[in-house]
Amino acid sequence: MRKLAREYGVDDVTVSTYQVSALGQNANGGSLDLSKVPLKQLTRAAHRESAQVRAKVEGVYKTYTLTRSGESHIYRQNYSLIAGIKPTSYSIQGPGVNETESISDEDYLTIKGTPTKTLPAAGKATYSGAAFDGKKQGVLNYSVDFNEKTGEGNITGLGEKVILNKGSITHIDHNNEIDGSRLEGHGIKGSSNKGDYALGFFGANAEEIVGTVNDGEIGFAGSR
Template sequence: MSLQKISAATIIALSLAACSSGSDSPNSTLPNTNPTVTNPSNGNQTNNGNAAAANNQNNPASNGNTAANNGNNPTNSGNTAINNPPPRVDFSVSYEGIKNTANKDIRELAQEKKIKGEVILKSYKVNLGNQSSSGNNFNLSSIPLKTLDSQNYRETVVAQAGGQNHTITRNGVAHIYRQNYSLIAGITPTGLTINGESEKLDADDDDTNILIKGYATQNLPTAGKFDYSGIASDGDKKGKLAYSVDFDSRKGSGKITGLDSDIHLNEAEIKKMSYTNKETDGTTIKGHGIEGSSNRGNYRLGFFGPNAEEIVGTVDDRNNGEIGFAGSR
């Protein structure tokens, strides 16, 4: 990615791109500075507004591990809310991770500009909406639930190259969508300046970068068919997602509407998967997901929540870059 591609630091259109093919190891970890995530102990879900207990009461596939359910079940094994507290979800974005991505981009830019000598990053600052950081992680837990939220994004870098200091500013718009257990964000680049002079973005440099955060499902339901509904976004337009998963056959399929022509997400099987936020903060999510084909390009999604209450994913559109989507049941 050239420097002209904005590193989707803490954002994006939402818990999207959930799981990519790869890892056999389970678990989702999204810590602040560690690229992998652990499950129940990550983050803090007090800001989500909907505790897992409430979700389980409305979920026919719930495992019943809530105070309300246990109180109504005389044969319950005694797993109270104290013994099984709601999972804490980490929606933070690693400052060091996005800084490292920017450092890599700056070195690539220096090569493109044929600047010789060592490249040294001297300072790095990120602004997202009303948050600003020169060293602390970003917290996206305050993003409104199930609302496609748009915020301005800016990176300001001072780097030494060729014996001189250069100030580089990258601007963009972050589209963020948060659910109870997952978040997907997409940053669309809008501008680049070097020492105050505007640089033209190449055609390949205006693609939306995707960031996904959340509590990845580790133990999937073993039976039942569930319908997920939610949103999809290509950075310009908002569409609708409808996706069905049959946990008996361990397969899923669906459709996205409202983004030009309909996108048919063809049936594919559930498997263990992992997803790395390569273009943003470098963190990795491990869990279960589905990877399949569509009429617009391949898609992939991951399951989030203790009982797979949510999905987040992306479509690799052949013509328009990545499309993010997220839904809940």
């Protein structure tokens, strides 16, 4: 909305209603119930956001309806989930305006869950799960050595094999751009042939990992 306001030269904008529709649910300013998403299965669903806004145009307040449509990809585990939202179009309707435009360069990844507070002090763990890039679904395999405090793995099925090079356990901060929420805890950062990657541990005993490659170009999640 701020982007559109700048485009149309409008400064004073307020939101009167906001609704998200996905998974057969309509959330009016609240949250979708993601507990209904099947476990460990990449779920695709139509995604729609709509908002009514009041904007001051040439000294007069007018009401406009903004809609952004696209597709969501959600992978849920017992202690975490990752959701990718790919808008494909937006529209704006109101006094003197009735426009619809295609979107091809916007992607948002949201990570939710219960971060691990205390990592295992020793031992090894192998995580398997799914990865996605907004078009295809792939397979994640990742191994962690808690003695050495390192991890490495790979992603297949998204075209060229993604090699997640050995990275070190460190502190991780993740900001969810779409809703402004924030997660922090233990994780691993490393490099790959597709850009840097970062993942976080979830569950009381680091049962799960969730992460991204190249600032969200690829999302992945796995459990042991």
